[in-house]
Amino acid sequence: MLLRRIRTISGAVLTVLAAVLVYVALVVPDAVAKPKNGTFLEAAFLRLPIEVIIGAAVLLALSPKWRKPVATLFGIGLGFVVILKVVNMGFRIVLGRRFNPVLDWPLFQDGYNALTETDGRGKAIAAAVGAVVLSLLALLVCTLAVLRLTRLTMRFPGPARRTLVGLSAVWIALAISGLTWFPNAPVASDTAADLLKTTVTQVPAAIKDQRQFAYASEHDPYRNVAPQDLVSSLAGKDVVIGVVESYGRSVLTDPGMNAIVSPTIDADEKKLSAAGFSAKSGWLTSSTFGGGSWLAHASFQSGLWITSQQRYGQLTASNRITLTSAFHNAGWQTVGMEPGNTVAWPEASFYGYDTVYDSRNLGYRGPRFGWSRMPDQYTLSAFQQNVYSKKQGPLMAEITLTSSHEPWTPIPQMVDWDQVGDGSIYAPMVKGAEKRTTLWNSSERTQVQYAKSIAYSVDSLISWVQKYGDKNLVLIMFGDHQPMSIVSGAGASHDIPITIIAHDKSALERIADWSWADGLRPKADTPVWRMDEFRDKFFTAYGDQNAVALPAPR
Template sequence: MPNSMVRLGPSTFLRIPAEAVIGAAVMIALPRRPRIVLAALCGVALAAMTVLNLLDMGFNQYLGRGFNVVLDWSLFADAESYLEDSVGRTQTLALVAGVITVVLLLFVLLALSMVRLSNLLARHTALATRGTLVAGVVWITCSSLGLQLSGVPLAADTTAAALKDQAHRISNTLKDEAEFQKVARVDAFGNTPGSQLVPDLRGKDVVFTFIESYGRSAVEDPIMAPGVDATLDARTKALAKAGFHAKSGWLTSATYGGSSWLGHSTTMSGLWISNQQRYRTVMASDHLSLTDAFKKTGAFDTVGVMPGVQKAWPEQKWYGLDKVYNAFQLGYQGPKFSWSTMPDQYTLQQFQDRVHSKKPTDGKSRMSFLILTSSHTPWAPIPKMVPWNQLGDGSVFNGIEKAGHPSSYTLTDDTHSRAEYGKSVQYTVTALTEWLERYGNDNTVLVFLGDHQPNAHVSGNHASRDVPISVVAKDPKVLDRIANWNWTEGLRPAHNAPVWQMSAFRDRFLAAFGSTPHPKKN
């Protein structure tokens, strides 16, 4: 069993496995009782490896990486929640029950089949011995000569290689945990006094916005790019007419296809947070987040608007947010759009009504942190823009949701997924820039970016991890501060625009707007 979709084909299974030849030789030599015990254990081990390979296959397809035995079990709860939001509770329960049943059957049947096979070998010892000898000689010959079938070696040892790979992953994960704890304690701005943080943004209304799954593919893929690029160009012109100008570049995300919180925290921390253990380490640390830097100045109120948060969110403390509005605090009475709890246009209007339109206390400025969710997989149904003065409590979206495609439209068809994904990005970019055009002022500074690329069903099996990022402002001094970044004018980054690691953004942003480094060392 391969561990990726691209290697799944008939030639993969038409090979001689070294483990089977060795296993047959051992079974022939053993007495009955230890043979049966070993055969059963081998069947269980084979079932476990099959499950791990299938998990690798799924994780590679959706998250661009293999399954981590140490860290990834917690993601199954998120997967179940996603399925429930996408296809409904009844179907999700049926799917989960089906998967559990299949896995249990796999373990039982492979254990029984291995016992049966060992008994067969024992009953025909002479024939089995000759067959095993021949198979061993053929394997050695094929391995020595490098014989292949459709580019795949005939002599295989993939199970042993897979076990070795899993062992290395576990070892590397445990080492990474200890090493990253040391890295997280080093911070170039960790001891910077509040008075020396972002002095050039005092008096500004700074808005950081993540757009779900807004990746490079949206801007450059032949299917999605025409619509998305036309929207970015049209919105650049509309903003320019309103007095706003933008510069755009690329960041390489620490995640792919999902686990958006890794992208958020990487951008805000200046650390490469590529797995759940690193995330937990940072959330429990006092490493300075970009949002907390604004709070530390004493000159900014800090507010988060999180329509995707539907439970307790202790990370608020690390982010340094004075107030957070979750999915249940925005007054939405309309329908969910699959996973997304509410359309981004509604979220932005609520942000305007509850936050942006109100002056902070004590003459402070404000830093806001928004996570927009309408471009979250499965990209069906997709909201449509409505007149801003008709948003109300969101009930206006009832008809739009009913008229949209069901989630099955994209879950079962990659072409549909790519087309609808592109439309969802167009919708969110339009909503965000219309909000800025409608409500922004001379002091508004908008930074918006993607958290990660969409999964391989949309971006392909060999997509980069790059996401677009834009800084938009009416005050020309703001963009002058980042002139040496050599970003592209407008909302659409050029193909050859600079590409930074997402973890580089925090320090470059702080430095660009006048912050003075005072390192905190390990």
């Protein structure tokens, strides 16, 4: 008798747990940020999912022969919904958008590589194995839960049908009333079905995009313009592009982060002025968010909107003119400084670089700073010694600054330029640094560390200009994308600051009609362009006006 009672109670508990699991899996949103009006609890548990009603109706209508196979398929489908929601949560946190099942598979490898760089190969492997195991477990548990509930409805078909009719009436009434807890969260929920529909429809959209983008990448409006005409007004100038990792608008507009960055920017503006340089700044909207820096670099360089690995691959297989290739073909020496690269970079030839320096040949002997293999000041010092001081003729270089890459711990400090050496001087700076796992428990402290890293990266670049820049230097400094949402916040824009610095004021006079702000900070009302607009505007401003015309807006 006792054993039977225990079985009855345990069976009832398992049935309740199965019902809770199915319900939660269907209604929990695929985002972790709390909405402004309402709470995550309301979003997750105070809604009625249409998927339960439809699924139960289908199973009740089937003959006993087909109920178990169909219930199994429903369970597997529910498991995939759970996996997709978890993946979307991660993508929303890091990249500010949902996962694309056609285009985003390469990003898992990039995520693994980034975790390896910051936490070590052992933890990266453990995370990958854990993700696979948990995915399989989700499929199994969801399938068992659906099968258990199916058996319950078959044991009590009458009450099940009456309950189904009542739930249908309630759902229709809620849908007609339009009751919501907050925008995009109606109480009459169909979010799981909508998520699957959106995911499936991305497949033909990606295929269509592939065809359309192939045409755009092969039809460059500047293909027949002589290279020297594209950059004629910069003849004799050295053009350096400094890409500051994760330098987003948020650091300049959020009061807390701006309070950290502003003193450095104010001091840097004085450094530039003392050295005879002037600056103008604007806003660009990046093609990516939180990560995927190479997509932003490609958009900036090519004049095309690169939002996925598919587009990136198509672009780099084309003969599209980039900023670098335009200078290269016009006779400039072209150099890429990529301290984050650990292997050969095949795309260098597409961009038009004569020489690329990366972590393998920069000679750094100091400690690692999180993901960043070397401090930005060391990268700039190596550039000065190996490239800028030895240039013969005009130089065009792109320097990627990585010290502001997550996890923003530890952060290097500026040292005397003559003491940089092989980087050994940085060894004491990593001792006692806070671990990422503890830092990221606090959004406020993470914001502080991020802001400090941006201040360091910008100061490194401006200090290099002050010490080594000559009258022929034209520097373009911009951020590749906003930092992930733990720093920038949910719903942040994709805007980044961009600045052009020059000793020769005529170089800035050519962009007077851009309405950019003076100095290193754009203003709130400074125009915002998409990042892919910059290349064409640059060619129009700095090219031969008789040969170069700005193409019609996209």
